[in-house]
Amino acid sequence: MAGLWFDEMTLGQVFHHPIRRTVTEADNVLFCAMTHNPALQYLDEEYMKGTPFGQRIVNPAFTLGLMVGISVGDTTLGSEVANLGWDEVRFAHPLFHGDTVHVVSEVIELRASRSHPDQGIVTFLHKAFNQKDELVAACKRCCVQMRKPAG
Numbered sequence: 001m002a003g004l005w006f007d008e009m010t011l012g013q014v015f016h017h018p019i020r021r022t023v024t025e026a027d028n029v030l031f032c033a034m035t036h037n038p039a040l041q042y043l044d045e046e047y048m049k050g051t052p053f054g055q056r057i058v059n060p061a062f063t064l065g066l067m068v069g070i071s072v073g074d075t076t077l078g079s080e081v082a083n084l085g086w087d088e089v090r091f092a093h094p095l096f097h098g099d100t101v102h103v104v105s106e107v108i109e110l111r112a113s114r115s116h117p118d119q120g121i122v123t124f125l126h127k128a129f130n131q132k133d134e135l136v137a138a139c140k141r142c143c144v145q146m147r148k149p150a151g
Helices: 025-034 045-049 060-075
Strands: 014-016 080-090 100-112 119-129 135-146
Touching: 014 060, 025 060, 060 080, 060 100, 060 119, 060 135, 100 135
Parallel strands: none
Antiparallel strands: 014 100, 080 135, 100 119, 119 135
């Protein structure tokens, strides 16, 4: 198991996730197709030439999923019971094809479960950056984590 048990997490703990990912045009087009999202800013290069961005941007829902996905191996893989929600999702800067994403996560809240003594609730603040260290996205993610089994 790569993730951590609830008991192994500490308030203020920071994770500089080693996994990075260069986003491709195929990632963006496939994600838009799978989610039935035909928005011009994600798919129409000619349309976007006339915008302040000058090129297509990556679908922010993909950016959100990638940001959280990159964090899983170090934090919740094998120890998460349930994802309770994503809050305060923000996209600070567009992500473009060819950008390389890296993620930093911080434990910002920990509390024992009232109804399940073998579990706890953790809230992470995830931040995704491009290769220029520009913040591209951030969110808070709350999830239920298992406590370390006895023995």
